[in-house]
Amino acid sequence: MQVFLIKDVIGIGFEGQIVKVKDGLARNLLIPKGQAVQITRQNEAMYRGKECKVVRVKEGISSKTSMLAETIRSSNIIIKKRAHDGGLLYAAIRSNEVIEALDKAGIKVKKSQIVFDKSVKKCGIHKVTVRLSSTLMAQFTLTIKPE
Numbered sequence: 001m002q003v004f005l006i007k008d009v010i011g012i013g014f015e016g017q018i019v020k021v022k023d024g025l026a027r028n029l030l031i032p033k034g035q036a037v038q039i040t041r042q043n044e045a046m047y048r049g050k051e052c053k054v055v056r057v058k059e060g061i062s063s064k065t066s067m068l069a070e071t072i073r074s075s076n077i078i079i080k081k082r083a084h085d086g087g088l089l090y091a092a093i094r095s096n097e098v099i100e101a102l103d104k105a106g107i108k109v110k111k112s113q114i115v116f117d118k119s120v121k122k123c124g125i126h127k128v129t130v131r132l133s134s135t136l137m138a139q140f141t142l143t144i145k146p147e
Helices: 024-028 044-074 097-103
Strands: 001-007 019-020 036-038 075-079 115-116 122-129 137-146
Touching: 001 024, 001 044, 019 044, 024 036, 044 137, 075 097, 097 115
Parallel strands: 075 137
Antiparallel strands: 001 019, 001 036, 115 122, 122 137
16 A cells, blocks of 8 residues: 655655555554544645655755754753762653753754663763654763762
């Protein structure tokens, strides 16, 4: 079955693409969740036109996101948290705290874009990834200091 992707779907395709997927995946997951629309003979021409427009728009957006990625890569964010004497934090760092720190640095990202390799529970230097798009990821240094 051919579907037009309304949102980026990891492992399947990008927003604005027409992809061929198995019928069960389309009927049970993609279409009910609002991630895709089924392509029929009646609407195929319309979605082919949208696919071309989306490609042009994505090219413009990709240059902006690559500039944002460079800004994120060059940033070093410092967060101060209460910690035990051994350097263990009382509570793990959450993505909300990282977003607030990035916002103070002038970088705007969403909570869903922050990806931790593992939970941050110790003071020190950690790497945090920001998923800007399905293909572009930027990593920055997060320094946790005790209060």
